[in-house]
Amino acid sequence: MPTIPEPRDQWYVVHVLSGAEGKVRDHLNRRIQSEEMGDYIFEVLVPEERVSEVKAGKKRESNRKFFPGYVIVNMHLLDENNKLVDRTWYFIQEQDGVINFAGSKTHPIPMPKHEVDSMLAQIKEREGAVMPAVEHEIGDTVSVADGPFQGQNGVIAEIDEEKGELMVSVNIFGRETLVPLEYWQVEKA
Numbered sequence: 001m002p003t004i005p006e007p008r009d010q011w012y013v014v015h016v017l018s019g020a021e022g023k024v025r026d027h028l029n030r031r032i033q034s035e036e037m038g039d040y041i042f043e044v045l046v047p048e049e050r051v052s053e054v055k056a057g058k059k060r061e062s063n064r065k066f067f068p069g070y071v072i073v074n075m076h077l078l079d080e081n082n083k084l085v086d087r088t089w090y091f092i093q094e095q096d097g098v099i100n101f102a103g104s105k106t107h108p109i110p111m112p113k114h115e116v117d118s119m120l121a122q123i124k125e126r127e128g129a130v131m132p133a134v135e136h137e138i139g140d141t142v143s144v145a146d147g148p149f150q151g152q153n154g155v156i157a158e159i160d161e162e163k164g165e166l167m168v169s170v171n172i173f174g175r176e177t178l179v180p181l182e183y184w185q186v187e188k189a
Contacts, residue, residue: 004078004079004081004082004110007040007076008042008074008076009113009116011072011073011110011111012072012075012077012102012109012110013070013101013111014072014073014098014101014102015069015070015098015099015100015102016070016071016097016099017069017097021065021068022046023097024071024095024097025046025071027095028044028071028095031091031095032044035091037091040076040085041088042074044073044074045071045072045073045074045123046071046072047065047119047122048063048064049066049126049129049131050130051064051130052183059146061130066122072111072119073092075092077108077110078110084107084108136159136183136186137156138157138158138159139156140156140188141155141156141188142154142156142166142168142187142188143187143189144168144185145185145187146184146185147185149170149179149181152171153189154168154186155168155169156168164183164184165183167181168181
């Protein structure tokens, strides 16, 4: 029988209605306060990152969920005998928008510690950073959506992930020239 993590080390993936992740999180947090569940449910997360993209020549930033349709909850759901803690189980199951626990229909399984650590590190790493909405690869043909070369197509020759820059080969006066552009200044051609 696998060892059950300590109550504060139990993390679960909860399947929710797509698009309702934030609403479920907010309602759960309010209910945790009003129904005094703070000793059972410790944290409710909807991991997100800021992304930037160019649409119709305008740079836009938005939030993108790491796991659309899921909420991650740190809660005491299994006791030391691997039995469900009824109060916590029903609290989550009765929440509007919750479909079920991911991974099992009858008996939820806590996320492995290495997955939790990796997820929390990823959330912390991306906090405050703005990532490009579209990942590019060397050799991709892109269209310049902003700046002096707007409307021209080019081929990505280099990628500098640290700076969020691309070196794009564009045709200037009949010659191929490398031009530094930020991720958000190009879109797939």
